[in-house]
Amino acid sequence: MRERIAQALDLPATHVNVKAKTAEKLGPVGMGQSIEARAVVLLTQP
Numbered sequence: 001m002r003e004r005i006a007q008a009l010d011l012p013a014t015h016v017n018v019k020a021k022t023a024e025k026l027g028p029v030g031m032g033q034s035i036e037a038r039a040v041v042l043l044t045q046p
Contacts, residue, residue, distance in 0.1 A: 006013040023030035 002016050002018045003013050005018070006016040009016070023036070025031065028034040029036045
């Protein structure tokens with residue numbers, strides 16, 4: 001996943017981080033009834 005994101009963004013893989021965690025059985029996500037995705041991006045200007 002990390003490699004593909006880096007390739008799509010034309011970045012080295014060392015500049016991409018992917019993190020996953022469970023919902024600790026809370027709400028529909030934790031009960032396996034739905035999925036959730038979040039993205040955080042840090043942009044800097046050279």
